Amino acid sequence: MTDFRFPVEASQVLAFARAIGDENPAYTDPSSREAVELGAIPAPPTFAMSAAHFEPDYPLRPRQGRPWPESADAGEAHWLHAEQHFEYRRPMVVGDVLDVVQRPGRTWDKASRGGGTLRFEELVTEYRDTRTGEQVVVARFVRVLPVTSGEGE
């Protein structure tokens, strides 16, 4: 049932916090106020994105023996990340090992400003504590891709 396993590690949290420009000491110092309150270094709210490193078939990463960029000419090439949502059941912290399960969510179409059609697709990802089985985070990724182009686009 588990798609892959995602260990929440201190060095990755440090690198992620630096990349988003958040210098809150909670993300690097176990003796900082919030890390002490939470019992461990917390992950930034959007850190679950970095689970991509552990996803075996994640397409947006160069892989040995495969052309890169893989999707330059494929139909998948022109989708864009439209929305991202997270629900937190408890804070994700360093030391967590999470079981990650993904499933497709809703799909809907919307008229674009240029008169074409845009398709929105959801991907729902659950992150569960491997020890207790409890949900830690539920994420909803929404991407958009043009299915028909209108005039003037």
Next chain:
Amino acid sequence: MELQVGESRTAAVVEDLSRTRIAMYAGASGDFNPLHTDEVYATRVAGQPTVLAHGMLAMGASGKVVTDWVGIGALRSFGGRFVRPVRPGDTLTARATVEAVQVLEGRQLAELAVETTDQNGRTVLTGRATADLGPA
């Protein structure tokens, strides 16, 4: 913690976005889409004027205005919609505004609206967050 409807906080979250920072985000997040870091790919293959930042870089940076205010552990939800692309050289300011405070299952929950704008005042991201302020 107490929050009043209408209260807001503003934070400078990205200043003069560098390509290096976008590369850092690619490495940290694992999203190596060349649209974000490869100028040749972005312009010649994807037809973009230049590379664009990951939407999640802007959203991740914007989260700071909420977590610095309510605390990391208080967050119950955080979501965002990417309104326009963020590119190298952009400076982003995030604002969080309390829209509602309500009691649910004995807890005080604050609903916050998040909006991130660039140096020209254009909205690049709109979002929402829920914070648990403690027992009602």
